[in-house]
Amino acid sequence: MLSDFLRMIKGFVLFIGPSAAGKTSILRRLVTGKFHDQDPTLGFSQEIIAKVRVIEIGGQASLKEYWKVALDQKPVKIFFVIDITNKSDYLEFHDFLNENAELNPDLLETTTLITNKIDLIETPPTHLNEENFFIKSSAKTGEGMLDILEILANLEGQTNSLEQDKSVKRVSEEHPNNQTDAKKAESLLEEFQGKF
């Protein structure tokens, strides 16, 4: 089961947020330095960045239960990625904090908001004035990537860092789109178990 798997890999960074906010694009940019236009992730993906294990879970309603499973494992860091041009993404961020505060009391401290797609607008929307801190990013232009990397680099040592296989950079691609979420979770799980 996925929950067993997540328990097994304690010590990780979580990338979550609404579908199509740009989570995969940011992770790809961090790993490859490039931007590719792509389809939203329908399941999960994982990258190793600065030796830190980063797990992305897609934003579809059907995957929210996996968010909770992952949050329950107390990730060392959570990045909540939203599309800066989409106000409902921002509202979803606050719903996320409210709904999961009980499950994960460290949530506020652990979570950093990333407002992605900054390349699409001139000035950040005014509702963001209420945020103390957020990283403005663009997977397309590379803006904000250094800020994210800096946070990840500072986490080195706090996560299970795959020391046994230093050559592994990208552990897994996201899974093909012609599978159901459950199937994807299952096959990703198999792949992970084969690798670690």
Ligand SMILES: Nc1nc2c(ncn2[C@@H]2O[C@H](COP(=O)(O)OP(=O)(O)O)[C@@H](O)[C@H]2O)c(=O)[nH]1
């Ligand atoms: N203009 C622009 N488009 C982006 C950016 N990041 C992602 N996208 C596009 O937004 C869509 C969703 O991106 P994706 O990374 O799959 O989102 P995810 O579902 O959060 O993983 C894709 O078409 C991306 O090419 C960005 O910074 N700027």
Ligand SMILES: [Mg+2]
């Ligand atoms: Mg994705």
